[in-house]
Amino acid sequence: MKNSTLTMNRRTMMAGALALPLVSVLKYPAYAAEFTLKYANGQDPTHPVNTRAKEAFDRIREATSGKVDIKLYPAAQLGSDTDLLAQVRSGAIDFFNLSSLVLATFVPLSGITSLGFAFKNYDQVWQAMDGDLGTHIREMIAKTPIFAMPKIWDNGFRQISSSTKEIKTPDDLKGFKLRVPPAPALTSLFKALAAAPSPINFNELYSALQTKVVEGQENPLAIIATARLYEVQKSISLTNHVWDGYWVLGNKNAFARLPKDVQDIIISEFDRSALDQRIDIARLSESLKTDLKAKGINLIDVQQDDFRTVLGSTSFYADWKQKYGDDAWKSLEKVSGPLIK
Numbered sequence: 001m002k003n004s005t006l007t008m009n010r011r012t013m014m015a016g017a018l019a020l021p022l023v024s025v026l027k028y029p030a031y032a033a034e035f036t037l038k039y040a041n042g043q044d045p046t047h048p049v050n051t052r053a054k055e056a057f058d059r060i061r062e063a064t065s066g067k068v069d070i071k072l073y074p075a076a077q078l079g080s081d082t083d084l085l086a087q088v089r090s091g092a093i094d095f096f097n098l099s100s101l102v103l104a105t106f107v108p109l110s111g112i113t114s115l116g117f118a119f120k121n122y123d124q125v126w127q128a129m130d131g132d133l134g135t136h137i138r139e140m141i142a143k144t145p146i147f148a149m150p151k152i153w154d155n156g157f158r159q160i161s162s163s164t165k166e167i168k169t170p171d172d173l174k175g176f177k178l179r180v181p182p183a184p185a186l187t188s189l190f191k192a193l194a195a196a197p198s199p200i201n202f203n204e205l206y207s208a209l210q211t212k213v214v215e216g217q218e219n220p221l222a223i224i225a226t227a228r229l230y231e232v233q234k235s236i237s238l239t240n241h242v243w244d245g246y247w248v249l250g251n252k253n254a255f256a257r258l259p260k261d262v263q264d265i266i267i268s269e270f271d272r273s274a275l276d277q278r279i280d281i282a283r284l285s286e287s288l289k290t291d292l293k294a295k296g297i298n299l300i301d302v303q304q305d306d307f308r309t310v311l312g313s314t315s316f317y318a319d320w321k322q323k324y325g326d327d328a329w330k331s332l333e334k335v336s337g338p339l340i341k
Helices: 002-019 048-063 081-090 108-114 122-129 132-141 184-192 202-210 221-226 252-256 260-294 304-312 316-324 326-336
Strands: 035-040 068-073 095-099 146-148 153-162 177-180 196-199 216-219 235-251 298-301
Touching: 035 081, 048 068, 048 260, 068 260, 081 095, 081 235, 108 132, 108 184, 108 235, 108 316, 108 326, 122 132, 122 235, 122 260, 122 326, 132 146, 132 326, 146 252, 153 221, 153 260, 177 184, 177 202, 184 196, 184 235, 184 316, 202 216, 216 221, 216 235, 221 260, 235 252, 235 260, 235 304, 260 298, 304 316, 316 326
Parallel strands: 035 068, 035 095, 177 196, 177 216, 235 298
Antiparallel strands: 095 235, 146 235, 153 216, 153 235
8 A cells, every 4th residue: 555655646746747837847947058158357246347247148148049148257266367368369268358458468559548648538538439549449459369349348547546745736746656557558657757656466555555665556436445545545636647448358269150140249238238337437436536535535636737738748648659650649639639749
């Protein structure tokens, strides 16, 4: 009797299982994505560059009926920026967003977007980057094994902070001990302004400020806030001295293997998220001003034209024009106005 009951229970269980919808029985979807792609970067998962990227991935998955699944690897999970640049070049990862300042180590023209005091505001930035200058830079990137999406994402304007004197004019920078990242464009800029720039890796920055190895540093407000640099600084000068963006880069060979309609969807959705992320960063920069004031930081407005005039009296712009070439420089000055007097 027991065996008969056990057999009946098994049959009942099997019949019940077969009656359930297939999706509730299977642990994984019945149909796997046809294309599984990797997207990596060094930013925190909560950074707007990642929250907006994930929205793009969802829209791409929906628009392709699940055919394309893009997986995010944020916060340097797959390596440093240098490592990830090598991986997207080799095809080990499919997509990677990288600061234009860092990309300049591989594609020198990328650094022109971070030329000191070239852009006065976001209107000029987007006019240049969505126009001739952005096109020219992407053409240079495309001469390598990688390519860039049409719309560049925003990393914000950089500002100068200090623990000693307030930086209000170019004269205040003379001899000022300032940390900069290992980026030739920034070292060159502050040397031209008679400051004393010191390249220091970011993971050593807080300690360097705390122990007064340097008096100040320069970064977008979002970095100053999230890295708690305001704890060891007294003032922030809103210099907007350099703008930096994130290029979304892809491996050309891997992308070429995707169907054309899938390529078009990916480009369209990445560019849509780029526009959303630009708004996020602009809003965040404004809200952070209020937050930093509440933490006791003195925010100082400066006359940006004064700094540009001083730079124009040196060979700074002429030297970089020679490096970047006449065509790129013409595209830049079409938006920025004449930089060389």
